[in-house]
Amino acid sequence: MAYASYAGFSHEPALKIWAEKALGTVYENSRREVADKPSVVIGYAMTEKQGGSDLRETQTTAVFSHTADYHGATAHWYELTGHKWFCSVPQSDGFFTLAKVNGGVTCFFLPRTLPDGSYNRFFIQRLKDKAGNRSNAGSEVEYSGTLAIRVGEEGRGLREILSHSHLTRLDFAVGSAGLMRQVLTLALNHTTTRGGFGSSLAKRPMMANVLADMAVEVEAATLMALRIAKATDYIDSDPQQKAFARVTTPMAKYFNCSRVVAVANEALQCHGGNGFVEDGPMARLYREAPLNSVWEGTANMMCMDVRRAMQKDAACRDALFAELADVRGQDVRFDAYVNAMGPLLDAMLQDEFLARPASEAIARSLQGAELLRHSTPEVIDVFMKTRLGGNMNSWGAMFGSLGPSVTQAQADIIVERARVKR
Structure with a gap:
C-alpha cells in the first residue's frame, strides 16, 4: 500500500x-x-x-x-x-x-x-x-x-484511485507468484528428503508428475508477473507498454491469485497430514492463499476490467498481440492457440459471459510467450502440450494429471530444475 x-x-x-x-x-x-x-x-x-x-x-x-x-x-x-x-x-x-x-x-x-x-x-x-x-x-x-x-x-475519486490500484493489483499478481514459489519449494524439500516405498517421495512416479506439473505452473506464473512489472516501469514513457500493462495487470491479478489456491492445496497434500498442523508453515500458507483473490477486487471484477480496458481502448488489444508477435513461428501449438484467441476476444467484447475464459486465454498466451523467451525445452514442451493442448491425453483438471504425452524422464528434469540448490 x-x-x-x-x-x-x-x-x-x-x-x-x-x-x-x-x-x-x-x-x-x-x-x-x-x-x-x-x-x-x-x-x-x-x-x-x-x-x-x-x-x-x-x-x-x-x-x-x-x-x-x-x-x-x-x-x-x-x-x-x-x-x-x-x-x-x-x-x-x-x-x-x-x-x-x-x-x-x-x-x-x-x-x-x-x-x-x-x-x-x-x-x-x-x-x-x-x-x-x-x-x-x-x-x-x-x-x-x-x-x-x-x-x-x-x-473524480474513482479515476484517481485507479492509478493506485493498478500498482496494488500488480503487487498481488507478483505476490501470488511468490507464494506459489514458496509452497512449491516446501513441497520439493519435503518430498526429496522424505523416504517412502523404497525411494524418496519425489522419485515416485505419481509424485514426480505432481511436482513437475506444479513447477511448470509456478514458472509460467512468475514470468508473466515479471513481464507485466517490466511494462509498468514504462507506463509514463511508452504508450504501447502502458496499453499492454492496462489490460494485462487485472488479467494477471485474476489468474495468479486464483491459481495460487490450487498450488497451495497440492503442496499441502505433498506433506500429508504434517501439512495441516501448525508446527510447520504449510497450514498458514494454505489459509493465506485465497486472500489475494478477494483483495483489491475479486476475480470477476478483474475480468470485467480486462474487458473494459479492451472496449475503451483498441490499443490494449493491439499491444497484447504485438507482445506475442516476436515469438510466433517458434512453436506451432502456441501459434494455433494465439490464432484461436482472437475470435474469443471479439466474442468477449460483445458478451460479458466470456470474460473469464478470455482472460485465461490471455494469461496462457502470455505465459507461453515468456516461456519461449526464457525457459528450457522440457518446460516449454510440457506447457504447450498441457496448458495449450486442450484434450484428455495432455492434461486433466488436477495437478499431477500430465498425460501420456509427457514422460517421467521429462518430469524428473523439470523437478530437478525447480529445486533450490544450496
Whole structure:
C-alpha cells in the first residue's frame, strides 16, 4: 500500500511530504506528525458494507471545511462522516479513502495526526476475525467529523484511485507468484528428503508428475508477473507498454491469485497430514492463499476490467498481440492457440459471459510467450502440450494429471530444475 500510495501523493502538491516519508526505511511506531517522523506507513480504507467491490456505492459523505497551508502547499480540508467495512493496517499514519461530495465520489487522504499535533477523529470499531492473514489487523472504522485532504477534483475519486490500484493489483499478481514459489519449494524439500516405498517421495512416479506439473505452473506464473512489472516501469514513457500493462495487470491479478489456491492445496497434500498442523508453515500458507483473490477486487471484477480496458481502448488489444508477435513461428501449438484467441476476444467484447475464459486465454498466451523467451525445452514442451493442448491425453483438471504425452524422464528434469540448490 505504501508503494501504491506514492502515485497518489505525487499528484497532490500538499502531500509532497508524505511522498518523501513513504520512501523512508526506518520505522517509528509513534503518532508524531508526519514532518517529525523518519518514515510513514500508509493504508487504504475504501470498501463499505453495502457496496463491496462497487465503489460507486460509497455512502460516506464529505463537506468542505477550510483551506490552509500544509507543509508549504495549499490543502483543501473536508470533514468526513461514514463507515468503512474493510480497513487494513489501521495503525497506519494515514489513509487514502473515498467519500461523496454532492453525490460525486471523491478521493481523500486522511492523516491520523493533524498539523497541530492533535489526533484525528478515526475510530476503530472492531478487528476482523479472518480465516488467515491474521498478522494484518483488518478492521472496521468509523469517521465522525474526521478531517481529510481532498486529492484531485471533486467527483473524480474513482479515476484517481485507479492509478493506485493498478500498482496494488500488480503487487498481488507478483505476490501470488511468490507464494506459489514458496509452497512449491516446501513441497520439493519435503518430498526429496522424505523416504517412502523404497525411494524418496519425489522419485515416485505419481509424485514426480505432481511436482513437475506444479513447477511448470509456478514458472509460467512468475514470468508473466515479471513481464507485466517490466511494462509498468514504462507506463509514463511508452504508450504501447502502458496499453499492454492496462489490460494485462487485472488479467494477471485474476489468474495468479486464483491459481495460487490450487498450488497451495497440492503442496499441502505433498506433506500429508504434517501439512495441516501448525508446527510447520504449510497450514498458514494454505489459509493465506485465497486472500489475494478477494483483495483489491475479486476475480470477476478483474475480468470485467480486462474487458473494459479492451472496449475503451483498441490499443490494449493491439499491444497484447504485438507482445506475442516476436515469438510466433517458434512453436506451432502456441501459434494455433494465439490464432484461436482472437475470435474469443471479439466474442468477449460483445458478451460479458466470456470474460473469464478470455482472460485465461490471455494469461496462457502470455505465459507461453515468456516461456519461449526464457525457459528450457522440457518446460516449454510440457506447457504447450498441457496448458495449450486442450484434450484428455495432455492434461486433466488436477495437478499431477500430465498425460501420456509427457514422460517421467521429462518430469524428473523439470523437478530437478525447480529445486533450490544450496
